[in-house]
Amino acid sequence: MKRKQDIHMLTTRKTFGAVLATAALFALTACSTGSLSSDAPAAESGSEASGDITVGTVGVQADIQDISAFCGDEDITVALADGFGGNSWRKITRALFEAEAAKCPNITKVLYTDAQGDTQKAISDINSLVAQGVDVIVTFVDGGEALLPTIQKATEAGVSVVPFVGSPGGEPGVDYVDFVSEDIATYGKNLAEWTIETMGGEGNLVMLGGIAGNSYSQAVYDGVMSAVEANPGITLLNEDGPVATDWEPGKTQQVVAGLITKYGDIDGIVADYGGGSVGGIRAFEAAGKPLPVWSANDSNEFACLWYEYKDAQPTYQIATESSRNWVVVAALHKGLAATNGLPNDEPSTYNLEIIEDSTDPDKMPTCEPDLPADAILSSGLTVDQLTELFK
Structure with missing residues (x-):
């Protein structure tokens, strides 16, 4: 299946070792803000992740594109790994994720997990999804940095992981495809x-x-x-x-x-x-x-x-x-693009207004x-x- 994308994943793994020493510094920055701020250098210039996924750019909701550009052709399984699913915001976000995934005829299975606010269960949920052969995992990381090692392992296993709104720290484009959120x-x-x-x-x-x-x-x-x-x-x-x-x-x-x-x-x-x-x-x-x-x-x-x-x-x-439940749509798009080796230049960070x-x-x-x-x-x-x- 295309989710393995050997060439792209090899590129990521080669760069991973080189940046591991500095990743901790980026993790501190990511956790302190939860997202790249609009004046961060990466936000101005953007950088490229595996499969030509732009990382760190800033935009608005209107910059989100049609999912048809990222669906691909081969059968794909996607999952939403929720750190906590017990309120209306999470229910709406799940429904939006499932509705968006339904627009790709080659997405044959959509899975959902709810860690119920338990970090250990969140770790177990992601590990289980990887074991099931899921291609894309979009995840709201309520447990913060505690989830980063699990996400890194999922990335090394060839899964396209995209955290949104809740940051796990680490470095987008290296430890996972990208982090998608508002500023x-x-x-x-x-x-x-x-x-x-x-x-x-x-x-x-x-x-x-x-x-x-x-x-x-x-x-x-x-x-x-x-x-x-x-x-x-x-x-x-x-x-x-x-x-x-x-x-x-x-x-x-x-x-x-x-x-x-x-x-x-x-x-x-x-x-x-x-x-x-x-x-x-x-x-x-x-x-x-x-x-x-x-x-x-x-x-x-x-x-x-x-x-x-x-x-x-x-x-x-x-x-x-x-x-901004709709940021889950951009997160899914980036995961699909990475899995299919397709370019995606949608923003990582979205500016909001009153x-x-x-x-x-x-x-x-x-x-x-x-x-x-x-x-x-x-x-x-x-x-x-x-x-x-x-x-």
């Missing part, structure tokens, strides 16, 4: 800057993350910190890192209730999951506390709740950036009451697909 630190900084400005530059701020220790939330936190450091009137209450919520509304409600009890006044929140933020909003309501300025990624219920409370609480404002802003008449939050609360309108799925998914 995570900039995502956090943009939302924090909006939140701080809307707070009037003063008050107590909290940053809500997901599973404890995951690299994605830490990268968002780093971006938030850069905005906080430029605003001396802001006190970041969680100085030791993102507040763990497991990206679940119920857990978020419990955690935020605890924060309200501990700190009393919270004036602003930046969250890396809008779907989980709805639980936090309920915690403020239950405590009888004013809702803070709140920014996150988009979620139908997050927008709808703003419309519910905005009249009674005119200082409550929200902003969102895209939940798409909803309750203070801007041109970007008002979008609430679709006929869609499920968990729907993500920017996900890449159609309204019909979202309705079917959440039946």
